[in-house]
Amino acid sequence: MQIAVTFRHMESSEAVRTYVEEKLAKVKKYIDEPIDAQVVLSVQKKINHKAEVTMVAKGLTMKSAEEKDDMYAAIDLMVDKIERQLKRYKEKLKRHKGSTGTQRKVEKAVIAAPSVDEGHENPEIIRSHSFFVKPMSVEEAVMQMDLLDKDFLVFTDDRSEEMNVVYRRKDGNYGLIVPQGS
Structure with missing residues (x-):
């Protein structure tokens, strides 16, 4: 999984970067294909911590964004949301038979x-x-x-x-x- 972390309006932190990478690693179990994740962490007005992710895998694009007063909590909520989306997507794929039409x-x-x-x-x-x-x-x-x-x-x-x-x-x-x- 390729993860790019961007820090906006805040100091770059290796601890936060590592935390994001560890948290996002657990969503790999839902998608076998190579995953490209763009994460943007930002602080607005010194109190709103926002974590956003855009993940692309096998033609599927998912987005999640969460705001909290703590960066780690915002990251946790963001990852939980993207994980729910992936679970829902994988369940639907299991129920949905392959399409026979042409693109x-x-x-x-x-x-x-x-x-x-x-x-x-x-x-x-x-x-x-x-x-x-x-x-x-x-x-x-x-x-x-x-x-x-x-x-x-x-x-x-x-x-x-x-x-x-x-x-x-x-x-x-x-x-x-x-x-x-x-």
């Missing part, structure tokens, strides 16, 4: 707001990114969205092979957008 390539583009607001014929594209959308069940898509801490997720339904969108509603529930045939 689709999708392109995401960020468009400049003024170019749309002013009615330009060709909106200005600031950035674009291509990625593959893998087939999954609605339940798996919701879980992946939660693990990524996103508000929506585009995925291919593993049964219908249609492109779908699952999103988090303001009331805390989830919504699903399914295309209808013409």
Whole structure:
């Protein structure tokens, strides 16, 4: 497991770095693949200690962040949260049979707001990114969205092979957008 620890607004401490590495080592039992973990430890206003982690393993990205008045307590809570997410993910994988559909390539583009607001014929594209959308069940898509801490997720339904969108509603529930045939 590769672990990068960044200290913000606080002194770098080898004891804290070692503590983080020891705590994160226990999540290796949930994922066999190589894991890359980015940990950011920060202190805000001298009393709020924040521990954040982003873990990437086998195409799966998980995030966790916790705040406490003690750095070690914040690290413990952060690791507990990421461990719960991994347990939930592993249990869902056991229940979910492998998908037989094919991945689709999708392109995401960020468009400049003024170019749309002013009615330009060709909106200005600031950035674009291509990625593959893998087939999954609605339940798996919701879980992946939660693990990524996103508000929506585009995925291919593993049964219908249609492109779908699952999103988090303001009331805390989830919504699903399914295309209808013409």
